Amino acid sequence: MGIAGTLSSDQLEFFNSQGYLVIESFASPEDIDSMRKRMDKLLDDFDYTTVSVFSTKNQRKVTDDYFYESAEKISFFFEEKAFGDDGNLKQPKQLSINKVGHALHELDPVFKGFSSSEKVSGLLSLLSYKKPVIIQSMYIFKQPGIGGEVVPHQDNSFLYTEPTTCTGLWLALEDATIINGCLWAMPGSHKNGLVRRFLRGENGVYFDQPSPSYDQKDFVPIEVKAGSLVLIHGDLIHQSFENQSSKSRHAYSLHVVDTDGCKWAPENWIRRKVEPEPLYAS
Numbered sequence: 001m002g003i004a005g006t007l008s009s010d011q012l013e014f015f016n017s018q019g020y021l022v023i024e025s026f027a028s029p030e031d032i033d034s035m036r037k038r039m040d041k042l043l044d045d046f047d048y049t050t051v052s053v054f055s056t057k058n059q060r061k062v063t064d065d066y067f068y069e070s071a072e073k074i075s076f077f078f079e080e081k082a083f084g085d086d087g088n089l090k091q092p093k094q095l096s097i098n099k100v101g102h103a104l105h106e107l108d109p110v111f112k113g114f115s116s117s118e119k120v121s122g123l124l125s126l127l128s129y130k131k132p133v134i135i136q137s138m139y140i141f142k143q144p145g146i147g148g149e150v151v152p153h154q155d156n157s158f159l160y161t162e163p164t165t166c167t168g169l170w171l172a173l174e175d176a177t178i179i180n181g182c183l184w185a186m187p188g189s190h191k192n193g194l195v196r197r198f199l200r201g202e203n204g205v206y207f208d209q210p211s212p213s214y215d216q217k218d219f220v221p222i223e224v225k226a227g228s229l230v231l232i233h234g235d236l237i238h239q240s241f242e243n244q245s246s247k248s249r250h251a252y253s254l255h256v257v258d259t260d261g262c263k264w265a266p267e268n269w270i271r272r273k274v275e276p277e278p279l280y281a282s
């Protein structure tokens with residue numbers, strides 16, 4: 001595959017029919033190494049005692065504001081099981097963070113370098129994006145022992161445009177297996193439309209509908225090597241399970257929407273003060 005990516009017609013057909021696609025060796029070992037080292041440094045520098053999530057007053061508002069503001073920052077979110085009953089971390093902070101988001105791709109030079117690379121824009125152009133913006137980025141740790149599950153969802157619920165245009169680009173920074181909590185997808189589910197939306201209201205965020213119940217036998221595991229990119233259609237139902245193993249499962253995830261021919265929904269949780277820059281305009 002060339003640098004700007006040429007997806008074969010078989011690959012495109014697979015993506016269109018199944019709603020996801022694995023592109024092996026999308027990132028080089030050097031790309032991976034530099035992103036992992038950079039995250040080590042960001043974590044080392046992160047002083048968790050300053051984070052307002054620990055406030056005792058107005059906890060809900062403080063937590064909501066930390067989340068909303070993360071759209072334009074590099075913010076740290078803990079694993080639910082990171083804390084003991086005494087309120088202290090059970091393990092070092094490096095092994096306690098669930099994810100870092102949501103503007104690594106804009107604010108950090110290393111993550112920006114990969115996110116705005118020709119590899120990424122070439123791929124988006126093959127997917128017919130006209131004026132794509134990366135609307136959020138997440139470094140996801142899936143920590144050993146406590147890495148939380150991600151329940152079945154569709155990315156268009158969270159990052160809604162009219163018409164819908166979201167695609168997930170999920171890059172494995174470590175091998176992802178059934179044992180350490182790889183992605184699972186319901187093949188073809190993107191053809192059944194968007195089930196529900198995640199809205200930001202006066203009193204916080206909420207779903208407009210309850211989740212349907214899904215049959216686990218309809219999901220397939222997406223086990224991939226480090227460097228593989230998993231393309232995820234915005235309506236694809238996907239999930240990942242808790243990581244009960246002793247191995248982490250780091251990933252860097254980007255979500256892209258188009259800004260040409262569609263409208264960003266004002267009820268979305270992300271409300272940008274500064275408009276994001278498109279990767280290109282065609």
Ligand SMILES: O=C(O)CCC(=O)C(=O)O
Pocket residue numbers: 140142150155168170182183238239240251253
């Ligand atoms: O990394 C995971 O476990 C889930 C990620 C995911 O669902 C996403 O990036 O849309």
